[in-house]
Amino acid sequence: MxxxxxxxxxxxxxxxxxxxxxxxxxxxxxxxxxxxxxxxxxxxxxxxxxxxxxxxxxxxxxxxxxxxxxxxxxxxxxxNFLEIRSDLKKINLASFFMELTSALLAPEDKHEEVFELALSCLKDMSLAADPARIINIAQIKLLKLSGFKPHFDSCVLCDSKIDEYAKFSTAFGGLLCFKCAYRDSNRHAVLKGTVASIRHIEKSDWQNSQRLGLSPLVKEELDMMLNRFVLFHLEKKLKTARFI
Structure with missing residues (x-):
């Protein structure tokens, strides 16, 4: 040994x-x-x-x-992140992020970038007034680093550029253009602000992504999209998801 x-x-x-x-x-x-x-x-x-x-x-x-x-x-x-442990909401969010990390990563496969992300997430969440926003950003970055990233750069099926009209397909794992939207009957509309926010978070480092403002509508849509996407592609519901 x-x-x-x-x-x-x-x-x-x-x-x-x-x-x-x-x-x-x-x-x-x-x-x-x-x-x-x-x-x-x-x-x-x-x-x-x-x-x-x-x-x-x-x-x-x-x-x-x-x-x-x-x-x-x-x-x-x-x-021990005592500031998190004194707040039930923060405890639930931190537990969810750790369970999601476990679900996305294979055993004994080194991911130093993901480790740094998790550590930064916990440190910043300790003193954050809006810990859910921290988790939204960390979740988007985690999906990208682990290879589960939804496709937001163009239409996931035909690769055409998307400007105005955008539908999100959980099953196909990304945006659909006007011509391809019929391929998924469960598609749903997505705000331009949500798409722009996700693109910004994916391309920015951790500190710069923290400066991004998220409106209540965008935060609500991010929660819905990310939770549906994770549930569909992991084919199981995370135990901690019901507490956040």
Whole structure:
């Protein structure tokens, strides 16, 4: 077994037998992985963290060649994001984003850009007056980085430029032009402001995307479109989605 060290965000944890827990981590160095912490329930002081969901930790683990679950020998807390934990809405949004990250990424596939995105999202959401806006922006960037990005640059079917008329197709995964709209009977109209906002967020870095103003109508439409898109293409409903 190789000894590895990683910066890790906690996605979820669950009890294992009488004294241990299994934790799903999202790490900077190794992507998404599972680790077992033996004896932590009988002796919580054995590790330097209680491993709360979406907390940031530094872990040392023995990487197994024969199992998807690795033995964690050391865990030290870096950031517990206390400002998020004092606000139920922020807790639900952070939990949703971590579950979405888990659903979109394959196990043990390194995604350092996504890790940086998740860390920036949690840090900015800690002090944000409008945490839902932070999650909207992070969700758009996550879909792009993970390869699930809806197509908003042109018509998803014929690649023609779209200026005024725009319909969104969840099934085809993008915008439809006037000529192609008939191909999806469940298409729906989308505001120009929503399309422009998504394009801006996709092309901007994290800090610049935070400066974008989102009207209440655009935010409402973003929520609807993103949630429908994720549900359709993941073919399952995220457990945390009902709380946001």
């Amino acid at each position: 190789a000894i590895c060290k990683a910066e890790a965000l906690v996605i979820r944890k669950f009890d294992f037998r009488e004294t241990s827990i299994i934790v799903e981590f999202f790490t900077r160095e190794f992507g998404r992985l599972k680790g077992i912490l033996k004896g932590i329930r009988s002796n919580p002081k054995k590790f330097g963290s209680t491993l709360e969901p979406f907390s940031c930790n530094e872990i040392v683990f023995y990487r197994s060649r024969n199992s998807e679950i690795h033995l964690v020998s050391q865990c030290d807390l870096r950031d």
